[in-house]
Amino acid sequence: MKVQHLPGAAPRLILATFALAFAARALAADVVIALSAPTTGTDAPLADPVVKGYKLAIKMANKEGGLPGKILESVQDDQDKPEVGATVARKLCGIDNVVGVVGNFASSINLASGPVYEDCHLPRVSATASNNTLTAKGWKYFFRICSKNSDQIGQGMQWVAANWPDVKSVAIITGNDASGREVTAQVAQIWKDRGVRVVSQVQATPGTSDFRGIITSMLAEKPDFIFTGMFDTDTGLFVKQARELGYKGRFFGTDAIASANFISVGGTQGTDGVHMTNLGFDPTKVASAAAFVAAYQAEYKEAPPSYAANAYDATMVLVQAWKNAGGGVDRKAVRDALAAKSFSTLFGPLAFSPVGDLAAPRIGIYKVAGGKIEFAAQSESSK
Numbered sequence: 147m148k149v150q151h152l153p154g155a156a157p158r159l160i161l162a163t164f165a166l167a168f169a170a171r172a173l174a175a176d177v178v179i180a181l182s183a184p185t186t187g188t189d190a191p192l193a194d195p196v197v198k199g200y201k202l203a204i205k206m207a208n209k210e211g212g213l214p215g216k217i218l219e220s221v222q223d224d225q226d227k228p229e230v231g232a233t234v235a236r237k238l239c240g241i242d243n244v245v246g247v248v249g250n251f252a253s254s255i256n257l258a259s260g261p262v263y264e265d266c267h268l269p270r271v272s273a274t275a276s277n278n279t280l281t282a283k284g285w286k287y288f289f290r291i292c293s294k295n296s297d298q299i300g301q302g303m304q305w306v307a308a309n310w311p312d313v314k315s316v317a318i319i320t321g322n323d324a325s326g327r328e329v330t331a332q333v334a335q336i337w338k339d340r341g342v343r344v345v346s347q348v349q350a351t352p353g354t355s356d357f358r359g360i361i362t363s364m365l366a367e368k369p370d371f372i373f374t375g376m377f378d379t380d381t382g383l384f385v386k387q388a389r390e391l392g393y394k395g396r397f398f399g400t401d402a403i404a405s406a407n408f409i410s411v412g413g414t415q416g417t418d419g420v421h422m423t424n425l426g427f428d429p430t431k432v433a434s435a436a437a438f439v440a441a442y443q444a445e446y447k448e449a450p451p452s453y454a455a456n457a458y459d460a461t462m463v464l465v466q467a468w469k470n471a472g473g474g475v476d477r478k479a480v481r482d483a484l485a486a487k488s489f490s491t492l493f494g495p496l497a498f499s500p501v502g503d504l505a506a507p508r509i510g511i512y513k514v515a516g517g518k519i520e521f522a523a524q525s526e527s528s529k
Contacts, residue, residue: 378405
């Protein structure tokens with residue numbers, strides 16, 4: 147039985163709750179592993195591969211069999227809004243046969259929903275939330291299959307130092323959200339420690355439509371490269387306007403710009419050569435992920451990006467933990483299985499640290515070339 151849910155406002159959430167409750171009564175052996183991610187709103191294009199990877203994992207897990215019951219799908223639209231994410235969490239907490247959640251997509255939504263999931267002892271595995279704070283709160287039911295910001299930023303800037311040895315100055319622009327503030331401080335400190343001048347630090351409001359004043363001030367300082375920690379739409383517009391104002395230098399970003407939407411907004415020519423870290427590897431370049439790549443291409447008629455692979459693995463890890471716990475609806479047993487076991491993933495064995503981080507971080511370096519995002523290298527620490 148497949149559970150469908152409508153995204154959005156409270157009436158739709160109530161209807162979705164009734165549907166889940168019906169499923170719970172219908173088949174006691176069946177459980178729900180839900181996804182909470184934005185399927186509408188500005189960040190929906192960036193999260194789309196997460197939805198696709200999750201859906202494919204549920205389909206493949208049921209097809210492969212050997213489970214103590216059937217896993218039901220439930221995609222919840224958190225709209226990338228903290229208050230909606232918390233509402234979704236309360237709803238899922240109230241459904242007895244929900245044994246795990248993949249999500250949330252963004253760190254700020256995890257910060258809002260986290261206390262709710264902790265209170266109801268519902269384990270969740272995020273495929274993409276990288277803010278360091280998330281695993282510093284003492285939460286027992288939060289795990290993430292992606293690397294945290296300090297790993298991503300540290301390894302990314304290490305790659306820049308090794309491959310762009312002429313860098314003597316850097317400008318930084320990030321969003322003014324929790325991750326943006328964290329990333330700004332981390333990047334600035336790394337380059338200061340290396341004796342590189344940080345000539346500008348800006349935190350911009352998401353959705354800004356005109357960056358030209360910021361860019362003009364930034365370019366007056368003649369940075370050797372610009373680091374951006376903003377999301378794909380904002381960074382795309384920023385890069386486009388910087389190119390229009392004559393900037394011919396380098397850009398480096400994070401996983402937040404690893405999407406076709408970034409190129410669409412910034413333009414093929416303007417974004418060409420932009421580099422970024424990503425919270426994982428390119429599955430099309432890894433032999434152990436070949437079966438997943440083939441299944442994803444057959445299902446969606448496109449190659450899977452890193453986010454899709456992360457979401458697939460996050461879902462499958464929850465499936466394995468539920469199976470290892472003996473099935474049923476004991477959420478604490480699922481949580482304990484997550485903490486205690488090593489899991490098979492697309493990229494090899496995976497285990498969590500005592501606080502829920504990856505025991506061995508995985509960071510890839512990517513670049514835009516010819517209107518596409520291509521895998522460039524693994525960071526040195528990921529090899």
